[in-house]
Amino acid sequence: MEKEIVIRMEELTKLYGTQTAVDRLTLSVAQGEVFGFLGPNGAGKTTTMLMLLGLTEPTSGTVRVCGFDPARDPLKVKEIIGYLPEHVGFYEDMDARQNLRYIARLNDIPDRISTARIDRLLEEVDLAGEATKKVGSYSKGMRQRLGIAEVLIKEPKVVFLDEPTIGLDPDGTNRMLDLIQALSRERQMTIFFSSHLLDQVQQISDRIGIMIKGKLVAAGPLAELAQRGLGLEEGEAYTLEEIYMKYFKEA
């Protein structure tokens, strides 16, 4: 049976003045997929996510998340998605648990349910030991993991992670990637994440989209991209970097 499509974009375009940030993007992501959105800085990855979330309006084209139009039904979409912004902020003078409780309440989750959920999530993102410390004292990696916990507190169907590994050290990066992979495996969540780092995308994505200067130049499983982009036969050795450079030169 064909998997249900949860994210659908058609001819999606966003202009800032005369500058095209996203150019006629057509892309779908199926239920349970991990989609890696790869592109250099300024490619339009964040802008695409903002349109998927209804945080900015598309200039033209259509977006559907689980069948809802984020521009017209923002609340319906926000009930079922989780979003980790590129630079996530917290209420610095509150501890991890208080920050999570606030987000839970904003999602209308009663405290008696969220208490257990918060404990479980803190365990899961490895912050249980630091839960009573003020977030102001957290390291970048801890903040990023707390961000993931905040995304998961509402038990979303789809999660959008914007550069989840940016600014993390190798250890922090690996923990984050493991966490993302676990979400997909254990909870069958649909994950749409962006990054400008090739190897990370390669490690955890089922499918990859390459975005350059607002245009989606390629999308598909890694092997398929290699065959199409480099003209390789199945089984031949390749790296994502080669593919990436190829598309980059073309664009």
Add this chain to the structure above:
Amino acid sequence: MHGILTIYRKEMEDHFSSMRFLLIAALIVMIGVIIASMVGMSMQEELRGVAKPTFVFLMLFTSTGKLFSFVQFIGLLGPLIGIILGFDAINRERSGRTLSKLVSQPIYRDAIINAKFLAGVTMIAIVMASLVLIISGLGIRLIGVVPGAEEIWRLLIYLVLSIIYISFWLGAAILFSVVFRSTATSALASLAVWICLSFFIGLGGSFLADAVAPINQTADMAEATDAFLKNAEIQRVASLFSPMTLYGDATSTILDPMRKTTRAFVLMGPLERFSLSRFQNPLPLGQSVVIVAPFMISLIAITFVCFGICYAVFMRQEIRST
């Protein structure tokens, strides 16, 4: 609804633990109480052995004493409470990068503004109500008069007027916090508008009046009167743009029942003046309310205008975490 309630609760907690707000509130309560108790003590002196005039209790709030009255003081510095509560409402979340998280939760965006406004209004109400209560308590001890039912009503209306007045400044400050990304800019902008509307409009009004209708010495009595009246009218119209003047006019009508009109004395016709001298009875409460209603409505209206602009700017604004 859960959105408004949750944000409201958090904002209240933030206000109660905000050093900045607590300091300003304490300062204003302290000075207000000092002013009123000075007035109370001098009244205590004057009233010794004299029959107490009607509405003596309200004079505690309206007599000017040595410097200015309590009512004038709140008119002057009350806006600071509103500004302190609101100037960084939205841009604090923006620079703390919590705003993009907040707007991606399933709540309406206006819930964020509304909750912050309501929390601010609650704090204003708490400060003003405790001020009026403290001063009333002092007054009962100092002058030895218990306020009558009508005086209590008048004080209540005064309280409501003051809350609306300071809430207008809260609304304006929140608007600046939406428009400006930096909290320093929004603080400065709020202060600038406050100073401009409160202090310079009066000055500007008299300049304008002198320019348009100069009062010059002429032999012709009728002409001189004409120019004088025109000059006063222009000043009055200009002052209508100043919330402080609106508030001052409204509160003095409510708290001083001997006043029959909010207009300056010079603008009264001879008949009005005649009737004022003939009927030195206090204006009934109902009539006072009728006189101040337009002021209340225009204060509420400009607060809503602020809000309208807030919504228009914020509702469709793109919110990036950078």
